[in-house]
Amino acid sequence: MWRNMLALRQISQRTINTASRRQYVNRVSENQKLFQEDNGLPVHLKGGAKDSLLYRATTGLTVFGTMYALYYLLVSSMPKKPN
Amino acid sequence: MAHQAHSYHMVDPSPWPILGASAALLTTSGLTMWFHFHSPYLLIMGLTSTALVMLQWWRDVVRESTFQGHHTPTVQKGLRYGMVLFITSEAFFFLGFFWAFFHSSLAPTPELGGQWPPVGIKPLNPMEVPLLNTAILLASGVTVTWAHHSITEARRKQAIFALTLTVLLGFYFTALQAMEYYEAPFSIADGVYGSTFFVATGFHGLHVIIGSTFLSVCLLRLIKYHFTSNHHFGFEAAAWYWHFVDVVWLFLYIAIYWWGS
Numbered sequence: 001m002w003r004n005m006l007a008l009r010q011i012s013q014r015t016i017n018t019a020s021r022r023q024y025v026n027r028v029s030e031n032q033k034l035f036q037e038d039n040g041l042p043v044h045l046k047g048g049a050k051d052s053l054l055y056r057a058t059t060g061l062t063v064f065g066t067m068y069a070l071y072y073l074l075v076s077s078m079p080k081k082p083n
Numbered sequence: 084m085a086h087q088a089h090s091y092h093m094v095d096p097s098p099w100p101i102l103g104a105s106a107a108l109l110t111t112s113g114l115t116m117w118f119h120f121h122s123p124y125l126l127i128m129g130l131t132s133t134a135l136v137m138l139q140w141w142r143d144v145v146r147e148s149t150f151q152g153h154h155t156p157t158v159q160k161g162l163r164y165g166m167v168l169f170i171t172s173e174a175f176f177f178l179g180f181f182w183a184f185f186h187s188s189l190a191p192t193p194e195l196g197g198q199w200p201p202v203g204i205k206p207l208n209p210m211e212v213p214l215l216n217t218a219i220l221l222a223s224g225v226t227v228t229w230a231h232h233s234i235t236e237a238r239r240k241q242a243i244f245a246l247t248l249t250v251l252l253g254f255y256f257t258a259l260q261a262m263e264y265y266e267a268p269f270s271i272a273d274g275v276y277g278s279t280f281f282v283a284t285g286f287h288g289l290h291v292i293i294g295s296t297f298l299s300v301c302l303l304r305l306i307k308y309h310f311t312s313n314h315h316f317g318f319e320a321a322a323w324y325w326h327f328v329d330v331v332w333l334f335l336y337i338a339i340y341w342w343g344s
Binding site for chain 2: 031072
């Protein structure tokens with residue numbers, strides 16, 4: 001049922017044929033093939049190495065920032081020592 | 084691959100919700116660090132991580148819909164409900180600021196000189212740049228509708244032209260409003276007039292920027308052939324949001340700029 005629905009989607013996508021050269025090539029079907037590959041990868045990593053890099057950078061920044069925030073929360077919760 | 088016996092979308096496990104929540108933590112605690120301890124680093128980390136999460140989460144939605152075909156009519160219906168409810172919540176958000184404006188302006192206190200605009204405030208002339216801004220947003224409402232019709236009629240070049248015009252008009256509004264903010268003879272610190280004016284118009288301006296960004300992403304997707312003449316909900320959601328931004332401006336213009344002067 002899914003394959004029929006997907007095929008229907010591809011047929012209904014009308015590409016307008018013009019005599020002049022199109023500036024942007026329609027890469028939707030290539031992307032459809034890439035993201036429907038049966039490789040068990042979740043969608044946020046299915047695009048390849050770039051996805052993993054971006055994911056790791058985001059996670060790294062967020063985890064570091066969370067620890068930074070918790071540290072400063074603890075520091076600012078402590079009373080300042082008088083001289 | 085197992086096939087499902089329903090038309091809903093069971094999403095892949097995703098890190099974006101929890102990372103988005105953490106990004107919100109960093110942003111809010113970052114604001115505190117900036118306000119109270121003059122340190123901007125946590126805020127910068129928060130804003131950066133928020134942007135990264137948004138980018139990747141919405142990228143994944145495009146992958147799930149355009150590339151994997153998960154957005155069945157049932158799923159699309161849910162998305163429509165979601166967008167309507169979100170815009171409704173935004174309407175209530177602005178309602179609060181309009182309430183604050185009318186609270187102070189309908190019965191101006193003796194501290195303000197018993198008048199509105201208060202004594203000492205020189206309001207902006209509603210017939211100058213604010214009127215131009217009104218015309219710009221109304222025109223952009225026309226162009227976005229033109230773009231929509233072009234998409235449903237599969238007229239690619241016209242759709243791209245109309246949507247580009249819409250985005251440019253949005254940027255023009257923002258530029259003019261920024262200039263107005265710079266040139267205004269009053270500031271946010273000028274009593275309740277300044278507060279109500281800049282908070283209401285400021286949040287509106289932020290929504291114009293968000294709407295323009297959403298439309299720009301749609302323009303990019305339109306150029307990349309993501310939309311079909313029957314299925315282009317991302318664009319419709321952006322258009323709804325844009326019309327909402329336009330309507331809020333009309334209320335702002337009539338109440339704050341015009342009546343309020």
